[in-house]
Amino acid sequence: xxxxxxxxxxxxxxxxxxxxxxxxxxxxxxxxxxxxxxxxxxxxxxxxxxxxxxxxxxxxxxxxxxxxxxxxxxxxxxxxxxxxxxxxxxxxxxxxxxxxxxxxxxxxxxxxxxx
Numbered sequence: 513x514x515x516x517x518x519x520x521x522x523x524x525x526x527x528x529x530x531x532x533x534x535x536x537x538x539x540x541x542x543x544x545x546x547x548x549x550x551x552x553x554x555x556x557x558x559x560x561x562x563x564x565x566x567x568x569x570x571x572x573x574x575x576x577x578x579x580x581x582x583x584x585x586x587x588x589x590x591x592x593x594x595x596x597x598x599x600x601x602x603x604x605x606x607x608x609x610x611x612x613x614x615x616x617x618x619x620x621x622x623x624x625x626x627x
Contacts, residue, residue, distance in 0.1 A: 557611050558589045559602070587614060597622055 537545065560580025582588075588611060590598040600611040 553592050554594075556591045556594075557600075557602075558591065560586075595622060 560582035562578055562580050564578075587599040588602055589596050590600055590611060590613065597617050598613050599615040600613040603610045603612050
């Protein structure tokens with residue numbers, strides 16, 4: 513006599529839907545998001561840097577030229593609240609300096625820099 517074969521119940525696999533869905537925020541969440549988005553941040557651009565001894569700095573006069581560590585035409589660093597987040601090229605718009613962003617740091621790089 514042959515042993516009875518076990519019976520199995522087979523069901524189709526179900527998968528979580530990962531398609532982007534419109535996120536619906538509650539009124540409190542929406543108010544909190546708007547408050548966060550309205551926080552001012554300091555954005556600065558660094559064209560270069562140098563190190564000098566205190567004696568040299570005390571000798572500065574009007575017309576003193578400081579040689580920086582970057583060549584003319586090099587990309588500049590863009591900082592938000594002291595954290596480098598991008599690089600760009602200096603441009604002139606209506607007699608004002610501006611920066612065209614050419615490279616944005618990844619979120620991972622920004623988070624690692626905060627550690």
